[in-house]
Each structure stands twice: as C-alpha cells, then as structure tokens.
Amino acid sequence: MAKPENQESKAHNPNHELQQVLNDIRDMRDSQEDIANWQLRVNNKSYQNLYAKEAVTRLSKWMDNGEREDNDLAKVAWFCITQIAVERKEAEV
Numbered sequence: 824m825a826k827p828e829n830q831e832s833k834a835h836n837p838n839h840e841l842q843q844v845l846n847d848i849r850d851m852r853d854s855q856e857d858i859a860n861w862q863l864r865v866n867n868k869s870y871q872n873l874y875a876k877e878a879v880t881r882l883s884k885w886m887d888n889g890e891r892e893d894n895d896l897a898k899v900a901w902f903c904i905t906q907i908a909v910e911r912k913e914a915e916v
Contacts (some may be wrong), residue, residue, distance in 0.1 A: 844897075848904070851897045861905035865912045878902040 864871045878899045884890045885899075 847894075848897045848900050851894050851901060861908060862912070864905070864909045866916070871906065871909065874902050875906070 864874060881895045882899050885895050
C-alpha cells in the first residue's frame with residue numbers, strides 16, 4: 824500500500840519539482856496549442872520553421888534580456904517535445 828505523500832516528503836524529493844515542471848508544460852499546452860495542432864506540422868517544414876523561430880525567439884529573450892515570463896521555457900519545451908513527435912511521425916511514412 825502506497826504511503827500518502829505529505830509536504831515534507833515532497834520537499835525532500837528532487838523528482839517532485841521536475842514532475843511539477845512537466846505538469847506545467849502539459850497544462851500550458853491547452854491554452855497555447857490544441858493537442859491535435861502539433862500534427863499539422865507533420866510534413867510541413869514552413870509550419871515547423873515558424874514554430875521553431877518562435878521557440879528560439881522566446882529562448883533568446885529569456886537568455887539575453889532576462890525577460891522571465893512564467894511560461895516562456897515551458898513553451899520552448901512544448902515545441903521541442905512536439906517536434907520530436909513530428910519527426911517520428913514523418914519517419915513512419
């Protein structure tokens with residue numbers, strides 16, 4: 824039987840923070856890009872490039888200007904995760 828997780832165990836569990844970040848990325852996708860939309864990039868290099876440029880722009884602002892909006896890195900991560908899926912889909916064909 825699993826023990827209930829309490830605040831103290833979360834504080835000492837380094838994976839808890841990582842899981843929270845992954846949850847944030849997952850939750851962010853609903854407001855940024857419908858789950859099905861990433862599939863529109865399959866075999867559409869111009870659409871992929873558009874998303875890639877947006878991700879690079881967000882990352883550059885984060886790095887160079889210190890602009891730290893809450894979801895900037897989550898949006899970059901979401902692009903990277905979905906681009907991996909896009910490339911896998913393209914390889915299937």
